[in-house]
Amino acid sequence: MKARHKKLMLIGIALAGIGIIAALVLNAFQSNLVFFFSPTQVAQGEAPTGRAFRIGGLVEAGSVKRQPDGINVKFVVTDTAKSIPVVYQGILPDLFKEGKGVVAEGKLGSDGLFTASQVLAKHDENYMPPEAAHALEQAQKAQETIVK
Amino acid sequence: MKRWIPLILFAVLAGFLYVGLYLNPREVPSPFIGKPAPKFVLPVIGQPGTTFSPEQAKGKVWLLNIWAPWCVSCRAEHPFLMQLAQSGISIYGLNWKDKDREAEALLNQKGSPYIVTVDDLDGRVGIDFGVTGTPETFVIDQAGIIRMKHIGPIDEAVWKKKFEPLLDKLEKTT
Amino acid sequence: MIPELGHFALVVALLLALTQGILPLIGAHRGNATLMGVARPAAQGQFVFVAFAFGCLAWSFLNNDFSVENVARNSFSQLPEIYRFTATWGSHEGSLLLWTLILSFWTVAVTVFSRHLPEDMASRVIGVMGLISVGFLAFMLATSNPFLRLIPMPPDGSDLNPLLQDMGMVIHPPMLYMGYVGFSVAFAFAIAALLSGKLDVAWARWSRPWTTVAWMFLTMGTALGSWWAYYELGWGGWWFWDPTENASFMPWLAGTALIHSLAVTEKRGAFKSWTVLLAITAFSLSLLGTFLVRSGVLSSVHAFATDPGRGVFILSFLGVVIGGSLALYAWRAPRLMTGGAFSWFSREALLLGNNVLLLAALGSVLLGTLYPLFMDALGLGKISVGPPYFNAVFIPLISPVLFLTGIGPLARWKQASLPDMVSRLKWAFAVALIVAVILPFTTGGMNLMATLGLFLALWILFTILIGFAERLKNVQGSLMQKLSSLPRGYWGMQIAHAGLAVGVIGATVVSNFQSERDVRMNVGDHVELAGYRFTFQGVKEVPGPNYVAGRGTVEVEKSGSKFVLHPEKRIYNASGMPMTEAGIDYGIFRDVYVSLGEQLENGAWTVKVYHKPFVDWLWGGAFLLALGGALAASDRRYRIALRKAEKATDKLAAKGATA
Numbered sequence: 001m002k003a004r005h006k007k008l009m010l011i012g013i014a015l016a017g018i019g020i021i022a023a024l025v026l027n028a029f030q031s032n033l034v035f036f037f038s039p040t041q042v043a044q045g046e047a048p049t050g051r052a053f054r055i056g057g058l059v060e061a062g063s064v065k066r067q068p069d070g071i072n073v074k075f076v077v078t079d080t081a082k083s084i085p086v087v088y089q090g091i092l093p094d095l096f097k098e099g100k101g102v103v104a105e106g107k108l109g110s111d112g113l114f115t116a117s118q119v120l121a122k123h124d125e126n127y128m129p130p131e132a133a134h135a136l137e138q139a140q141k142a143q144e145t146i147v148k
Numbered sequence: 149m150k151r152w153i154p155l156i157l158f159a160v161l162a163g164f165l166y167v168g169l170y171l172n173p174r175e176v177p178s179p180f181i182g183k184p185a186p187k188f189v190l191p192v193i194g195q196p197g198t199t200f201s202p203e204q205a206k207g208k209v210w211l212l213n214i215w216a217p218w219c220v221s222c223r224a225e226h227p228f229l230m231q232l233a234q235s236g237i238s239i240y241g242l243n244w245k246d247k248d249r250e251a252e253a254l255l256n257q258k259g260s261p262y263i264v265t266v267d268d269l270d271g272r273v274g275i276d277f278g279v280t281g282t283p284e285t286f287v288i289d290q291a292g293i294i295r296m297k298h299i300g301p302i303d304e305a306v307w308k309k310k311f312e313p314l315l316d317k318l319e320k321t322t
Numbered sequence: 323m324i325p326e327l328g329h330f331a332l333v334v335a336l337l338l339a340l341t342q343g344i345l346p347l348i349g350a351h352r353g354n355a356t357l358m359g360v361a362r363p364a365a366q367g368q369f370v371f372v373a374f375a376f377g378c379l380a381w382s383f384l385n386n387d388f389s390v391e392n393v394a395r396n397s398f399s400q401l402p403e404i405y406r407f408t409a410t411w412g413s414h415e416g417s418l419l420l421w422t423l424i425l426s427f428w429t430v431a432v433t434v435f436s437r438h439l440p441e442d443m444a445s446r447v448i449g450v451m452g453l454i455s456v457g458f459l460a461f462m463l464a465t466s467n468p469f470l471r472l473i474p475m476p477p478d479g480s481d482l483n484p485l486l487q488d489m490g491m492v493i494h495p496p497m498l499y500m501g502y503v504g505f506s507v508a509f510a511f512a513i514a515a516l517l518s519g520k521l522d523v524a525w526a527r528w529s530r531p532w533t534t535v536a537w538m539f540l541t542m543g544t545a546l547g548s549w550w551a552y553y554e555l556g557w558g559g560w561w562f563w564d565p566t567e568n569a570s571f572m573p574w575l576a577g578t579a580l581i582h583s584l585a586v587t588e589k590r591g592a593f594k595s596w597t598v599l600l601a602i603t604a605f606s607l608s609l610l611g612t613f614l615v616r617s618g619v620l621s622s623v624h625a626f627a628t629d630p631g632r633g634v635f636i637l638s639f640l641g642v643v644i645g646g647s648l649a650l651y652a653w654r655a656p657r658l659m660t661g662g663a664f665s666w667f668s669r670e671a672l673l674l675g676n677n678v679l680l681l682a683a684l685g686s687v688l689l690g691t692l693y694p695l696f697m698d699a700l701g702l703g704k705i706s707v708g709p710p711y712f713n714a715v716f717i718p719l720i721s722p723v724l725f726l727t728g729i730g731p732l733a734r735w736k737q738a739s740l741p742d743m744v745s746r747l748k749w750a751f752a753v754a755l756i757v758a759v760i761l762p763f764t765t766g767g768m769n770l771m772a773t774l775g776l777f778l779a780l781w782i783l784f785t786i787l788i789g790f791a792e793r794l795k796n797v798q799g800s801l802m803q804k805l806s807s808l809p810r811g812y813w814g815m816q817i818a819h820a821g822l823a824v825g826v827i828g829a830t831v832v833s834n835f836q837s838e839r840d841v842r843m844n845v846g847d848h849v850e851l852a853g854y855r856f857t858f859q860g861v862k863e864v865p866g867p868n869y870v871a872g873r874g875t876v877e878v879e880k881s882g883s884k885f886v887l888h889p890e891k892r893i894y895n896a897s898g899m900p901m902t903e904a905g906i907d908y909g910i911f912r913d914v915y916v917s918l919g920e921q922l923e924n925g926a927w928t929v930k931v932y933h934k935p936f937v938d939w940l941w942g943g944a945f946l947l948a949l950g951g952a953l954a955a956s957d958r959r960y961r962i963a964l965r966k967a968e969k970a971t972d973k974l975a976a977k978g979a980t981a
Contacts, residue, residue: 028714070842070928091919094900155648167699169633
């Protein structure tokens, strides 16, 4: 009787533990997963407003404009089909360059301006962030369907 | 039963890892394969007043090589392209976003593997072809349909593995 | 010529590894002493050849032999000599060679320190390690030959990745690999035990010091990596939950669980099958980490060259090693007798709780790391899992582990009393809680996360003191005599736990109380942060050996005392790659950290300034953890076991001689 009791209790504790862990993980995923959208998707209104997501593509050549304070930066991210203006406050990573791949994380305003909280560029000159490559690929597909 | 759980978990994980290996972000499958090559008319480099459009190459299997003078990998594949041209492969070049106008001098100096190479200064035609970088090479068949796209430089191994079987097949259909 | 010799040495090493991996295992199975006798010389020979190959590669790097592709791609004639040497393991191929070298080094260590083991056990352990070595040598020779020639020979190399041109990065990989590969010893012991079916207390005692030493190296390697990211990446972060970092953190968590589970197996004979599974897991995660970093399956801020062909090879190797050992486990585990019953409140139960929570935390890290891959593979879209996820899951799971760290060492084996424990610890609990609640008020008010972290750290520190007091209550003599009477294993545990507390303090304080500013600064401008006044005195161009640096001068002043920091922005000659080099003033209670952003017009720059309180405690804590590991591994009882066994074999030998 006693031994069985103990076993039942252990199983109960284990189940409760698994439940708590699952709840933690699911809850964290729910609120912290960062989805990725391409400029085309954003332009078509697929991206949420008011929730953080990532946007990726190329930094449009000639689009980087610095405010006189040097800290606020404006640039345009493009997937060659559509372009999205981005503002960022802070120092850009070493490898951020016009014409190179970039991924920005932030929120979309109702005016269509993307306010980035983080800008990522890869630590390899020749490398394009996979998300950015993905965005370009999607844009090509989209253009292709338009051509048809 | 429960002692098998670790093995089963690992098997599932390994399955995902295997699939993940082939989700290489660099090898983007082109949506253009099996579709007609985008139309364009562009000036030919080195022959002022002449233009080229894919229509002119109809009836034969040809390669469209997207390149640029500023691209290091393109220089790497240049000698091999020369070899291919000598063995009778039709290669057309598309000189992509050559803002410094260096292509002509470079081809004169190093030799040109191309039947003609056209000038896509603003990169618009490149975008029509879904170019993400240089070099990229398209295989276009007799009817003007894109059959394959290769990203990155071509060397002997790539040629044997990816191009030759396809070209053989395409040649046979005529 | 030299590179060809190196290549040849690798082929010989592969043959020796095959011999070492096959014959002794057959010998152990059949009880054939001749075949078992092959194990040691084959392993030592393999080490000699791998070391020779490594020497050849290092020679090629030091002598700028750019006809070797690996050298041409990862070195440069202007590269300082020390980095030319360390570039040996800066590439994918070179780091594999280092991996293999360290593996054969560990194997040789096993051949030397395994004289007291039964011959069949030692042969199996060395044999299993030989098989792992076969995998790595074959991988290198088949897909990643470090000695490949490049024809025609380029006039100069394309330089080592500037991120790797740094002392921290020089020591980080060898440390990390010592840890990763060190777990192969525990793994080999586990497999040997499964093969022989002899899984007893002696087995746990043999495995323990090896595991602890490997864990110690992994601790240092991970900490070095974190410190490197902190000062080298120029954004002042110390942990990013980046896949590459997780790749070393996951084996560390598994190793930590393994160390504790081994303690129970050694002392009480319980948890045997669990311990074996953990030993397999820790090494499997080390291999998985190598796979994740090398195959390009996951994108990460630290990019290495990626190649799916290599990925397939490593994945198959993973499948054979991990799949094979887990299958062996499933087949043999039921034979393992579990011994030593214990009550629900006892040291065993607390350690089991610690193990389960550590593994849950490990699972959550693994899930977060691989989740983007799962989603992508199932076509559910591209997502990324960032630090918020990890913090939200990891902190709640690891906090109870820290709480248990306080109780576990004070609980009795088999059966402890809860009321007794409460009365021993109530003051520690109360004081820790009160201090942790009040402290945040001194700097800006209520802060729950800070309170949680500080409480757990203080709780651990107080319980350590209580532990010492109780241990020494009945010992005679002066304090020094008393303290030196304690065994090193005990010291090791307490110092490591104290290190944990110190690290938690560092993480808590810096996460909750750091401050930073991004500003535009003209020459002569100043900015205030946390009571410090930073004056920007301009940037001058200074040539380095293989780069040109914009060297900034920033004067920092606080209540009369002054110092000067020199953050740099370097452009490397060969690659044209820009790099930020932070200027840091280290201090026990705070770091002052300045890095340069971009150049603006008229000599103005964007500048990032940080005040990072207690940040160095993080790495101080890691150092204490490693120190604790070193002490525990050198405990007397392992050495006595060694000596006793030697005497026994000597006697046997003597008997044999007289008979």
